[in-house]
Amino acid sequence: MEILNTNQIIENLLYLPIDLPNPPTHELEIFKDISVEKFYRDNFRTCWQVPLYTDHEEKGVYKWSPLGNKAPELKAWIEEHILPMSGGTRMTFICTLPGDKNAPHIDCSLEKFETIQHKFRFVMEGNVDDLVFLGKNDARVRPTNLNNCFMMAGNWPHEMENTHSGKKFTLAIGAPWEPDSTDLNYSKLISRSYDKFKDYYISKENMELVDNWREMFEDYNATPHENIKAYWNSNKVKDI
Numbered sequence: 680m681e682i683l684n685t686n687q688i689i690e691n692l693l694y695l696p697i698d699l700p701n702p703p704t705h706e707l708e709i710f711k712d713i714s715v716e717k718f719y720r721d722n723f724r725t726c727w728q729v730p731l732y733t734d735h736e737e738k739g740v741y742k743w744s745p746l747g748n749k750a751p752e753l754k755a756w757i758e759e760h761i762l763p764m765s766g767g768t769r770m771t772f773i774c775t776l777p778g779d780k781n782a783p784h785i786d787c788s789l790e791k792f793e794t795i796q797h798k799f800r801f802v803m804e805g806n807v808d809d810l811v812f813l814g815k816n817d818a819r820v821r822p823t824n825l826n827n828c829f830m831m832a833g834n835w836p837h838e839m840e841n842t843h844s845g846k847k848f849t850l851a852i853g854a855p856w857e858p859d860s861t862d863l864n865y866s867k868l869i870s871r872s873y874d875k876f877k878d879y880y881i882s883k884e885n886m887e888l889v890d891n892w893r894e895m896f897e898d899y900n901a902t903p904h905e906n907i908k909a910y911w912n913s914n915k916v917k918d919i
């Protein structure tokens with residue numbers, strides 16, 4: 680097998696499980712009992728989002744939300760394993776009803792498309808291999824169904840169809856965190872993870888983009904801060 684250096688692993692990364700302990704999942708029961716209508720509707724990714732850690736008060740100042748505060752053990756896990764690396768950044772559960780599909784999309788703007796856009800994910804409940812990376816000529820690449828944290832390239836077109844019998848919940852650590860090889864701690868994490876999980880690594884080196892990738896960017900009519908502020912000021916969260 681070709682020996683890759685850490686920069687190449689990061690550049691070509693489509694999917695790689697990462698060498699962190701799994702977060703606790705038992706607090707998910709609390710969220711499973713809340714109607715999805717109470718959550719934030721993401722019309723772009725056609726899913727619901729449970730905003731856990733957001734800048735809902737002041738732009739760029741990230742805090743635990745009333746929903747995040749419902750899961751103290753998960754919070755402690757994030758504060759130990761993620762926050763020292765990521766700093767203030769958006770954290771949510773992506774929630775998809777059984778049988779529903781997250782529309783094909785790209786998780787960054789066109790301006791950021793050529794940059795490293797690694798996104799942390801952990802499937803709290805549901806199937807990891809319901810995620811599909813989309814390539815030219817109907818190429819569909821799925822990760823292995825491994826119960827482990829992973830990083831994925833958010834700037835590669837992807838979709839998801841929830842074939843699990845219940846709601847799928849995925850812990851998602853998103854923008855504005857943009858880890859890349861300039862971050863020594865992140866490089867070390869990727870290097871260690873590749874040593875452990877290289878058999879599961881998916882490279883985008885030999886993949887070609889699906890033809891209609893330019894149609895898969897979000898059309899922002901408000902900033903994420905404005906959207907999340909409006910959500911927390913709306914009536915539907917009053918009894919959360």
Ligand SMILES: [Fe+2]
Pocket residue numbers: 724784785786837
């Ligand atoms: Fe996505």
